Amino acid sequence: MAFPEAERVIYEKNPLEEVICQLRFPPILKIDSETPTEFQECIRNQYPLYQTKSIGKLPAGLPDDLAKILAVDFSILPTGKAHEFVSRDEKWRLSLTKTFLALSCSQYRRWEDFKEHLQRPLLALEGIYKPAFYTRLGLRYRDVIRRSVLSLGEAAWSELLQPWIAGAIAQPEIADDIQENEAAFLAKLPDNQGSVRVRHGIALDEATKERCYLIDADFFDEAQTETPHAVDKLDYLNRQSRYLFRWCISDRLHQAMVPRAIALP
Numbered sequence: 001m002a003f004p005e006a007e008r009v010i011y012e013k014n015p016l017e018e019v020i021c022q023l024r025f026p027p028i029l030k031i032d033s034e035t036p037t038e039f040q041e042c043i044r045n046q047y048p049l050y051q052t053k054s055i056g057k058l059p060a061g062l063p064d065d066l067a068k069i070l071a072v073d074f075s076i077l078p079t080g081k082a083h084e085f086v087s088r089d090e091k092w093r094l095s096l097t098k099t100f101l102a103l104s105c106s107q108y109r110r111w112e113d114f115k116e117h118l119q120r121p122l123l124a125l126e127g128i129y130k131p132a133f134y135t136r137l138g139l140r141y142r143d144v145i146r147r148s149v150l151s152l153g154e155a156a157w158s159e160l161l162q163p164w165i166a167g168a169i170a171q172p173e174i175a176d177d178i179q180e181n182e183a184a185f186l187a188k189l190p191d192n193q194g195s196v197r198v199r200h201g202i203a204l205d206e207a208t209k210e211r212c213y214l215i216d217a218d219f220f221d222e223a224q225t226e227t228p229h230a231v232d233k234l235d236y237l238n239r240q241s242r243y244l245f246r247w248c249i250s251d252r253l254h255q256a257m258v259p260r261a262i263a264l265p
Contacts, residue, residue, distance in 0.1 A: 002190045006246035010110055012258035013150055015143040021118060022102040022138040023230060025131035031098040032080045039096065040085065042124035046117065047085035047094050055082045055097060085121075094121055101125050110262070111238045115231065126227050134230055137194075138220040139237040143245065144203060145213040150256040157213060160253040165200060165215075178202070189240055193233075194221030196244060217244055 040050065085094040095102040103118050125131065147155055158170035169181050182201035189195060196219045203214040219237040246254070 003240065003243035003247045006243050007259075007261060008242060008264055009259035009261050012260060013256070014108070015145050015257065016108045016141060017144045018104060018106055018140075018142045019108045019114060020102060020104045020138070020140040021114070021234065022100050022136070022140075023122070023125075023134050024100045024136040024138075025134050027098045028129050028131065029098060031083075031096060031129060036083050036096060036128075038128050039083075039121075039124050042128075043085060043094065043121050046120060047087055047092065049086035049088070049090070051084050051086075053082045053084055055080060092117055096121075096125070111235075115234075122230070131227060133227065134225040136220060136222045137225060137230060137233050137237070138218060139234055139241065140216070140218040141241050141245070143215045143217075144205075145215070145249075145253065146205065146210060147212075148208070148210055150253070152253075152256055155252075160250050160256075161213065162248055162250060165248045169202070189219070189221075189237075193236060194219060194223075194240075196220075196240065198244070200248070215245065215248055217241060 080098055083096045085096070086092070091105060091107045093104045095104075101121060103114075103121065105114060105117070108114060145160070147153065147160075152160065156170075157166050161170070163170050167181065167183055169178050180202060182199070184197065184199045186195060186197045196217055198218075199216040200214060203212045204210075205212050219240055221233055221237070225233055
């Protein structure tokens, strides 16, 4: 699916809650079997905080019958230890496991900043552990649109979202009575260069009880990627994320977020 091209902007009132990048590779047992001291030394200035977590574990206390059923599904998930490195302000979080490297950010501004935070860990991964290739590249954007932050009051969602996204809440006779509204779709990207899975719908802010709108877009490419080409593919997925988000929203919402044009790419 080709989303229409859109001008590149930075929003002064940025709706992004979180951006996550994940690079998967064939299992490297060395990551599980020893403490990644050399890797840490390469990234410690950026990510000085460290902890470990267990991944792929079933919750404790489940009934035996349910645990047996879930164990079959969970068997396809990665298991083992995750080494987590965190920035001093705790806004950037890096995870290293035997099957993936992931970077998440809770205060995203622009793609170049994100790539800069990814560059050193990626060089360390490829220099120390030498993954043969990447099996999956993913880039996920979680936007939460809060009308109160954008001075939009009780503006109808039909005025802020395109009709193919708004769905039932675009109908004025029932919009105020809809308590939940969730939808999802999976689309191919142009030239078979990956796919995007989008979940969207009404989301309740637990702190303020405001009804917000979530657009959660997971871009991914599951073709084998040689390590030198990974960043180029991530650049491509980033461009597609810009096109998708602009395709979802109206001009009114676009302007309310105070866009500022920046140079391509």
